[in-house]
Amino acid sequence: MTDTNVKFPKKLIEVALPLDAINAACVREKAIRHGHPSTLHLWWARRPLAAARAVIFASMVNDPGYEVGSGFRHGVNKVEAERKRKELFQIIEDLVKWENSNNPEVLERARNAIMESWRETCKYNAKHPRAKELFNPDQLPAFHDPFAGGGALPLEAQRLGLESYASDLNPVPVLINKAMIEIPPRFHNSRPVGTLPKGGKTNLTYNGPEGLAEDISRYGLWLLDEAKKRIGQYYPEVVITEELAKDRPDLQDLIGKSFPVIAYV
Numbered sequence: 001m002t003d004t005n006v007k008f009p010k011k012l013i014e015v016a017l018p019l020d021a022i023n024a025a026c027v028r029e030k031a032i033r034h035g036h037p038s039t040l041h042l043w044w045a046r047r048p049l050a051a052a053r054a055v056i057f058a059s060m061v062n063d064p065g066y067e068v069g070s071g072f073r074h075g076v077n078k079v080e081a082e083r084k085r086k087e088l089f090q091i092i093e094d095l096v097k098w099e100n101s102n103n104p105e106v107l108e109r110a111r112n113a114i115m116e117s118w119r120e121t122c123k124y125n126a127k128h129p130r131a132k133e134l135f136n137p138d139q140l141p142a143f144h145d146p147f148a149g150g151g152a153l154p155l156e157a158q159r160l161g162l163e164s165y166a167s168d169l170n171p172v173p174v175l176i177n178k179a180m181i182e183i184p185p186r187f188h189n190s191r192p193v194g195t196l197p198k199g200g201k202t203n204l205t206y207n208g209p210e211g212l213a214e215d216i217s218r219y220g221l222w223l224l225d226e227a228k229k230r231i232g233q234y235y236p237e238v239v240i241t242e243e244l245a246k247d248r249p250d251l252q253d254l255i256g257k258s259f260p261v262i263a264y265v
């Protein structure tokens with residue numbers, strides 16, 4: 001049910017969006033194969049991160065156009081509104097670029113714009129009966145995607161500074177979202193705790209999720225080692241013999257060396 005006491009100005013998404021820039025970023029994103037959550041696990045109907053980021057941002061910032069008559073007076077004249085809209089468009093255009101996904105300057109600009117709009121909204125709702133709880137200018141509303149799937153929306157909400165929640169009836173997306181949204185912030189800036197592999201090095205500092213990433217890779221190496229110990233004898237490496245290299249000039253330099261087998265038939 002809509003709370004008719006709530007006063008909110010039009011959001012940017014209701015007025016205008018830089019669609020060409022968003023579409024171009026979405027198309028480019030399809031080719032990204034390193035560092036994209038889609039490489040963690042394929043999930044059908046996954047939304048491009050660029051679109052999710054743009055849509056959440058444009059739903060959180062107020063349109064600067066003039067509005068009056070809904071119990072509050074908001075915005076600026078046409079010329080000034082156009083100028084301000086251009087600034088918001090610029091934020092979106094920078095925000096949707098894959099290489100800016102973790103750019104602190106771009107994210108800071110986006111978070112500041114969201115906060116500014118939220119403070120305006122809180123001001124218009126200062127007399128709401130639950131203003132203290134619902135319209136705290138220092139506390140952005142939390143974000144919840146109840147059909148989170150591959151988690152594009154909750155991930156991007158978190159990136160934009162919102163407290164983010166994801167749920168889904170399928171346990172696979174629940175796991176994807178735990179791995180992507182719930183666990184990394186818990187170990188933010190933590191040092192790795194797993195056993196250092198032979199020849200491995202530790203860094204002086206671990207920023208953001210680096211310590212967690214290092215632990216995952218240490219654990220992966222440990223698993224590989226254990227698997228080799230327990231079943232490695234059934235998957236022997238192949239030795240390049242003279243016989244094998246007889247009609248293969250490309251193997252000549254490799255005679256005597258052994259290599260892991262990619263596939264057994």
Ligand SMILES: C[S@@+](CC[C@H](N)C(=O)[O-])C[C@H]1O[C@@H](n2cnc3c(N)ncnc32)[C@H](O)[C@@H]1O
Nearest residue numbers: 045046047146147148149150151152168169170
């Ligand atoms: C289209 S997908 C969401 C894709 C997501 N936006 C993304 O970017 O990956 C819809 C999701 O809704 C979930 N779903 C469908 N019915 C549901 C229900 N009744 N309760 C919770 N989740 C549901 C499905 O399991 C599926 O993961």
